[in-house]
Amino acid sequence: MVRSDARENRVRILAAARESFAEDGDTSMNQIAQRAGVGAGTLYRNFPTREALVLAVYKEEVERIIDTVPALLAQMPPIEALRHWTMDLVEAMRRKHGLGDALGAGAHQAIAQQTYGPVIAAITELLDAGKQDGSIRADADPGDFLQLTGALWRAASGPDDRSPRMLALVLDGLRAKPRA
Amino acid sequence: MVRSDARENRVRILAAARESFAEDGDTSMNQIAQRAGVGAGTLYRNFPTREALVLAVYKEEVERIIDTVPALLAQMPPIEALRHWTMDLVEAMRRKHGLGDALGAGAHQAIAQQTYGPVIAAITELLDAGKQDGSIRADADPGDFLQLTGALWRAASGPDDRSPRMLALVLDGLRAKPRA
DNA sequence: TACCGTAGTGGAGAGCTCTCCACTTAGCAA
DNA sequence: TTGCTAAGTGGAGAGCTCTCCACTACGGTA
Structure with missing residues (x-):
């Protein structure tokens, strides 16, 4: 079972990452988490490496x-x-x-x-x-x-x-x- | 002209790095600098990347x-x-x-x-x-x-x-x- | 020997990655 | 409706890389 908030968070992270990368490819994981309004932990649970995030x-x-x-x-x-x-x-x-x-x-x-x-x-x-x-x-x-x-x-x-x-x-x- | 202290520092860094790597390949640059008794700056001036140090x-x-x-x-x-x-x-x-x-x-x-x-x-x-x-x-x-x-x-x-x-x-x- | 220019120093600090775990809450069962 | 519980959260914090620049001291010169 995937909780609905979890799903939304994932979507928000992806959106934030997309925007961030568009502005500056060197955006840090922290910045992306912040922009998405989630904690670093949540970001890393969804995308354990920067590469995983980029690829997603x-x-x-x-x-x-x-x-x-x-x-x-x-x-x-x-x-x-x-x-x-x-x-x-x-x-x-x-x-x-x-x-x-x-x-x-x-x-x-x-x-x-x-x-x-x-x-x-x-x-x-x-x-x-x-x-x-x-x-x-x-x-x-x-x-x-x-x-x-x-x-x-x-x-x-x-x-x-x-x-x-x-x-x-x-x-x-x-x-x-x-x-x- | 290379100052004598600079030369000694370089040698000390190499020695420290050699020992550190022998004990644990994941030793951080900071630790190596500390072990060599030099500042991080000196370490990085001599070896601008971890790879440069390893290779040396x-x-x-x-x-x-x-x-x-x-x-x-x-x-x-x-x-x-x-x-x-x-x-x-x-x-x-x-x-x-x-x-x-x-x-x-x-x-x-x-x-x-x-x-x-x-x-x-x-x-x-x-x-x-x-x-x-x-x-x-x-x-x-x-x-x-x-x-x-x-x-x-x-x-x-x-x-x-x-x-x-x-x-x-x-x-x-x-x-x-x-x-x- | 005393001086001085400059090569060289070192460590505080900015900012990063990634972990850990006390807390929050969605969604099921009764 | 009201618990209950495990899935999910988030942010403090450990520890890292690398930069910057005020300071130190080597060594050539007179």
Whole structure:
């Protein structure tokens, strides 16, 4: 049973976070709690890490990106679809705030599992398409890929953006047959 | 000109950090400063991030690993040398504390450049060996590789260690000829 | 030896993250 | 309607990172 006030609080936190992030990506958890009119404890019970909160706030955006998978697969080969999709995600996450450092943090693994679930599902879909037509090696693991991807959105954007090159490297690794 | 007291302070900080890390990897910067008998300001002037300090403390270990490059190259093909070398580094860094999150952090880039310089040099050497004999693509960039590697030592170790699989992926990407 | 410019110091303090637990209250049962 | 009780709350507080700047003292110079 979820109490109604709890549900409302969660909504208020999300709203406050959305507004705060829009104004300044570095807003502190405390500030958000205050703005939402809840205690820090409540904030942390709902979103145990800053990343969880960011991801929840941008859930719609993430879902939008996830939803593009079928279209991408219809338009281009799986590897290219994966490339486009990943760059979209990297772009979106980069504009956001502090996300990415959470990937692979040992703690909160259960929550991460849940939070990243849809993302993993999307990657799985893309990889499977490639495995089906033989363009992606059969032992490719979505979790590995996501984790490697984490390095991309940490990569400095700026003038010399390494991320396309890094992604190309990883994709070529996915394409190659594993060595004997 | 470096004042003698400054030099001594630096040494004292390193000693304190070494002892502290040996007892508990989570020791705070404050505690280390206190143990070294210096103010927090002095600590931060010498080592602007926790990572810089960790890396300085383990400089010898890192140097040891760097020094193994020629031996590895003499014993095995460049790709395998790179694999071994990277896993050694990952192992070492994983046992250490909080290192890895610094990779690619936009700030402190100058210091990072300096700190990671030797590591980059070692990677360059390994990559060059592979380029020479044609086993590694010519456009491989040491910086990209290091950054991707960052994801490895963030990867949860534990029973299901993704890092060898992730590394294999990256190495296969290095091996492959870039797509047309 | 006495002086002085400046490199270097250190710790108070702002502001953060996250925990803990005494308290509040929604919603069920009678 | 009136308890009752566990789900939920919130904010004080421990402890952290990192900055700032008034002060200290090293070491070159005359």
